[in-house]
Amino acid sequence: MFKGRDVISILDFTREELEKIFNVALKMENSGKREQSILKGKLLATAFFEPSTRTRLSFEAAMHKLGGSVIGFSETEGTSLAKGENLADTIRMLDSYADAIVMRHRIEGAAKLAAEVAKVPVINGGDGSKHHPTQAMIDLYTIWRELGKIDGLDIALTGDLRYGRAASSLLYALTKFRPRRIALISPTSLKPRKEIVDFLRGSKLKFFEGENLEDIIHELDVLYVTRIQKERFPDPAEYEKVKGGYRIDLELLNKAKKTLIVLHPLPKIDEIDLQVDETKFAKYFEQAAYGGPVRMALLALLLGGAR
Ligand code: NCD
Secondary structure: OOOOOOEOOHHHOOHHHHHHHHHHHHHHHHOOOOOOOOOOOOEEEEEEOOOOOHHHHHHHHHHHHOOOEEEEEOOOOOOHHHHOOOHHHHHHHHHHHOOEEEEEEOOOOHHHHHHHHOOOOEEEEEEOOOEOHHHHHHHHHHHHHHHOOOOOOEEEEEOOOOOOHHHHHHHHHHOOOOOOEEEEEOOHHHOOOHHHHHHHHOOOOOEEEEOOOOOOHHHOOEEEEOOOOHHHOOOHHHHHHHOOOOOEOHHHHOOOOOOOEEEOOOOOOOOEOHHHHHOOOEOHHHHHHHHHHHHHHHHHHHHOOOO
């Protein structure tokens, strides 16, 4: 059911399929450092047209750990794109060399276009402000691993809910589950776009929009914080108005349940006080580490070999 599929949007996956990925990821975690060879002889191409640390390197590490190899680029200056080659032609070449392609691009829809051109599976490593399906898988996996479930939880997303693709992908993903309630907390100008809110309204997800985290912090099981997406603001003056507008600190977290977990897709800039890193609320580094087993599971399922 996975072999050969593209991964463009988290909405392409059913709850059962996501749970299958979690179970395979758990096996990958438990297999420890034992050498794996299930993707021996397979080649992954990474095509990163936008900056990335975790997504590219964890895909590369995952491929190596499964016995496969990796080719790719993380900036376009050294490629023929700098000479004006179009995206479709670049993807055609990668398609002829590799068994799968992971791509990140500034423009929404770029991954879908690549998937139409390529015969091998295309995995969207983030395109534009909307889709980052593997991040959403990692976010759900983190909640499931840390709290044992997703259903019934009180979850808040805060920060830049307008331009952040990690937040919108997670919201799409949560519509497949039954959390108790989702709070969308952001300054007015960073509220989720209408298309996302309309989608949520059409789903069974219980959610509300607000601006004040203090009022609800004591109810939360999960607080998902995001960075202001400076590079995606159409108007730099708008960015100047909202930057530094929210911050998660110990004073706020003192009002939270002891079991609250704070997540962040990373990179974080200044939206979480550094003191929070030292507390047991902070689970964002664990979350980033779960990217390894989740991406191993996904590659193993897409390229065959996972049980
Ligand atoms: C995110 C992204 O690129 O959308 N990063 C990631 O993959 N963890 C989040 C961000 O850049 O803020």
